[in-house]
Amino acid sequence: MCAGKTVRAKTALLLAAVLFAGSLSGCGSKRKDYPYDISYVDSEQTQIVQAGYEPEHTSVDGLIQELLDKLGTDTDTLDYVKAIPEGVSIQSWEVEQDCLKLDFSSSYDKMDLITEVLCRLAVVKTMTQVDGIESVCFSVKGKPLTDSKGEVVGAMTLDSFVENPGEQINSYQNATIDLFFANESGDGLVKETQEVYYNSNISMEKLVMEHLIGGPKTEKTKGTIPAETKLINVAVVDGSCYVNLDENFKNHNYEIQEPIVIYSIVNSLAALENIDRVQISVNGDTSGKYRDDYELAQMYRADYSYVELDNGRSVVVQDVKEAKEKN
Secondary structure (H helix, E strand, C coil): CCCCCCCCCCCCCCCCECCECCCCCCCCCCCCCCCEEEEEEECCCCCEEEEEECCCCCCHHHHHHHHHHHHCCCCCCCCEECCCCCCCCEEEEEEECCEEEEEECHHHHHCCHHHHHHHHHHHHHHHCCCCCCCEEEEEECCEECECCCCCECCCEEHHHECCCCCCCCCCEEEEEEEEEEEECCCCCEEEEEEEEEEECCCCHHHHHHHHHHHCCCCCCEECCCCCCCCEEEEEEECCEEEEEECHHHHCCCCCCCHHHHHHHHHHHHHCCCCCCEEEEEECCECCCEECCCEECCCCECCCHHHECCCCCEEEECCCHHHHHHHC
16 A cells, blocks of 8 residues: 655755645644644645644653554544555654654555655654654664665754645635746747636645646647646655656657656746755656656756747636636
8 A cells, every 4th residue: 555666755854844734624723622733644645734632641651652643543534644654653662852763664665755755744743742852753673764865864853844824725816837848849848827726725836737737828839748647646845846647647759858848847846936856756656767868766956958038928827717617
């Protein structure tokens, strides 16, 4: 159930995450009648949501164990799932000074990239609520958790999170996004500025990817991603955007050059203020290459050398009425 590659998010000592999207209606962020929140992962595997919780234990050790158990307990709703997925378990824990040290089973390494990041964020968010715990450290079978470069992730703290609670549920707003599509010959990029109206519950990175997959709205441009491609999930951590597409992404249109496809995605996402670099995976797999030269495991920064600077277009994609009808 937790199949995937072991390549995981590049995470510094202080992990900045723009993944936290507030509460779901009915479960909510921490309310006055609940002293604690349990963090869960939304059903689309894109963000963390929280539900108020009243623990049974009052001792610190009892409370820690109870909260850890809740993080791995199935939910009774379809809106969100447990943060620690099936098959992954905590082998042991201890508190050293103000750090909670968690040692996971070897199955932790089998989580796909985004699942692992969201699991980690949910655990830290939940456990640093306990008095005396200021940070959380992860290890797997006794070895410190490392990133894709083999560097130790280290302690994560409550201050590591950048919260983005978003707008009111089911409200609509507009935004201007810059998307990069292929030119007619497939050897260059054309910037298309779209004014879009959308449900405020969707993240900007997901909005960009959905409109990129949807293709251009102006003439003499081509979509770079096969129209049948499905966006499995997308998440942003510490300026890094992780895009997970299904296998249809590899249905290559060889009329469009390889770097044009890659930088269509990278440049479009990097146009958002919170994104500096992008990694693309297929069904959670970051092994291998896209076509011949572009490693999926690589983090890519924007490259505007392919962009036709004098050939930008602007278009209004949909009005508020259409947005409401679609949602």
